[in-house]
Structures are given as C-alpha cells and as structure tokens.
Amino acid sequence: IRGLRSQLKDSVPVAGLCPQGAYGVQDSLRSGFTSVKNELLPSHPLELSEKNFQLNQDKMNFSTLRNIQGLHAPLKLQMEYRAARQIQRLPFLPSSNLALDTLRGSDECIGFEDVLCDPGQSEVMGEPHMMVEYKLGLL
Amino acid sequence: MALSTVLETPGAGFNFENATRNAALEALFEGGQTPKPLKTGTTIAGVVFKDGVVLGADTRATSSEVVADKMCEKIHFISPNMYCCGAGTAADTEKTTELLSSNLSIFSLNSGRNPRVVMAVNILQDMLYRYHGQIGANLLLGGVDCTGNHLYTVGPYGDVDKVPYLAMGSGDLAALGILEDGFKHNLELEEAKELVRSSIHAGIMSDLGSGNNIDVCVITKQGVDYIRPYQESEYKDDRKMNYKYRPGTTKVLTEKVVPLKLEVVQETVQKMETA
Secondary structure (H helix, E strand, O other), rough: OHHHHHHHOOOOOOOOOOOHHHHOOOHHHHOOOOOHHHHHHHOOOOHHHOOOOOHHHHHHHHHHHHHHHHOHHEEEEEEEEHHHHHHOOOOOOOOOHHHHHHHHHHOOOOOHHHHHOOOOHOEEEEEEEHHHHHHHHHO | EOOOOOOOOOOOOOOOOOOOHHHHHHHHHOOOOOOOOOOOOOEEEEEEOOEEEEEEEOOOOEEOOEEEEOOOOOOEEOOOOOOOEEEEEHHHHHHHHHHHHHHHHHHHHHHHHOOOHHHHHHHHHHHHHOOOOOOEEEEEEEEEEEEEEEEEOOOOOOEEEEOOOEEEEOHHHHHHHHHHHOOOOOHHHHHHHHHHHHHHHHHHHOOOOOOOOOEEEEEEEEEEEEEEEOOOOOOOOOOOOOOOOOOOOOOOOOOOOOOOOOOOOOOOOOOOOOO
C-alpha cells in the first residue's frame, strides 16, 4: 500500500507562490481556485503513473535483465541508451529521436503517444531563451 | 505567441492538465450536469465451433436514455484472421481496437508472418492494464491462426480469459443463458450461427441497452464472412432518408424571358502552342 508521500508531485510549492497562469497570476479559469491540495496531489489517478511509465518500465526490464544475464548486460544497454539520448536538437525544436526509438523498439509500435497531443502541433509555444536556460539549469 | 511559462515542450500522449479543473467543476455542479460518454450498452457473444469462431453483436449505441446510433458497428476488424467485439465506452473500444490492428499489421509487415490471437490478447492486456481501467473497454476477441481457433475475453482492467463461448455487455446474462443451454463442443457452422443469433436475440429482448439489428461474423481458416445485418429488427421506422423533390412539384405560374443584349467590344486571338 503506497503512502501519500510517494504520490506527491515533484516540487512542493506553497499555494499562491508559483501560480500556473500567465503573467504570474492564478488562472482560475484553467486551473481552478488555489488550494494546497491541488498543488500537492495529482487530481487524476493516472497522472503520476503515466509520467513515470517509461522510466518504471525501463527500470523493471533492466533489473530483470541483470538478474538473468548478470551486470554487464544492462550496463552495456544503458550506455547505448545514454549515447542515443544525447542526440537531440535544442529544447524548443522537435527532435526525431530515431536512435532512441530504434533501441527501445518503439519505431515498430503505435501507442497513444503517437496519436494524442502531437508535440509538432502543440497549441503553446515556449520562449526559446527560457527553454534553453531551463534545460541547462541556469533558470 | 511565445509563453514564458512554458519551459518544456509538452509531452505526447495523454494530457492531464484539465483534471483539476474538471474536479473543481464537478464539485460546483454537484455531479448533475457533466457530459456523459457514449456507452454501447450492448450484447455481444462469441462461440468456438468446429471450423472456427462465430462472433455476434447487436447494433444499438446509447447515450444515457437516447439511442444514439441504430446501426453501430461493434465487431471491429483486427487482422484478416481476427475480429473483436467491443462493449463499454464506444470511443474506447474503437480506438483500442484500431491501435491493436495497427500494431499487428506493423508486426506482420516486419516479420512476414500472420499475427496470432495470443499476441493480440497480450498487447491488449498490457495496454489496458497500463491505464488501470480508465479505458472502459470490454472486448471479446476471436480468431483463427496456425495454432487453432481461439476466443479470448479482455476486461477493462486487463484481465484475460480463454473461453469456448462467452457473452458480454449489459445484455450478457440473458445471452449467456441461451449459450449455456445450447453450447456443445464441435458445433457445425449453421448450428453455431443459430446459437449466436438466438443468444443475441435474448439479450436484445431482455435489455434496454441492446437492440435493433444483429450482426454476425464467421471466421474460418478459409476466410471471414461478415454478415451485417444478419437479422433485421421487426421494429423499423419508415423514414424516407431522401427528401429530394421531383421536377414539377412546384407549379410554374408565369414565365417571362428577357434576352440579354451583348455587343462585341474587343476581340483578341492568342495562338496555342500544340507541339
């Protein structure tokens, strides 16, 4: 049974300090009224599990591989993953992730992530400078 | 317009941004007025017989108390040797079976092999378990492959069962009664079709959510026979779908012709290259 703590979101902001809306004001229309509960716990049961799904899948697969074939098998695979993950464009441009897809086998599958919310057609656009600074950790 | 609050490109897949807002709205309306998804309120049934699998379904799709679609297609194509009946939320069954069909066709193009029924079942199970029942799809998957004739049922939470005959949907209790009574191993084709038809008929008679016509799909090694509709409902309304009027319906009372006088102002000839 999971405790509440393991379902907390990444950061623990205080209500009102980091509002989600534009211009730094709480956007009541889109995100509802401010409440501490809203900012701590996800409101949809699938939100956290979907966010971490790929990560958890990989962890599970690598640990099974380690138990069956020893330490070097997942080690070598993870080295390849890390190399493939670095082949990316700048954060505000779409990257094809070809090498990563081939390694994962997701170039031969279709799932909801290929159909819904295509990043190439997103409704919002980020500021390029802010996005690069966020990625480099300078923000 | 570039927003300074967007720090990463939004991820692909399901987007949960509006979940908080929806929860707040539901609390505001005390749960009375949120839009309801289109459920199929169905009767579906499947039977394994001597040479293959027979699947049957009714064709009514309901949206709360209104019949939204009288000729809904509930037997979905998965691959040339597999069909799937879907009960539950209409959009969920459609999309899930479409994704399954795409995945299997990619697989068969890549490997040059015909997909097996167990593969489809495993893909469905993984997909539905991942979403913990939020995808409301009760599926009855039947097919013929090199290992034999199979009928599997997959529930919304990802539970799988291999069965010789089964009925699902809101009319399943009535349909299952007929199936339990009439099922024998190694039925002939006509007996199997009649059994499925009468079980769907019982479901239609006893359940408000099922109705209209009956579709039957027979899958054998030789091919697929998708009979739509196998049996039409006696209660059909007499609506003319075409409302075009014959010429002469409107009476012409008077007619006045005014010739248009045109005079030639300028004439230019442009030669065309016809080489």
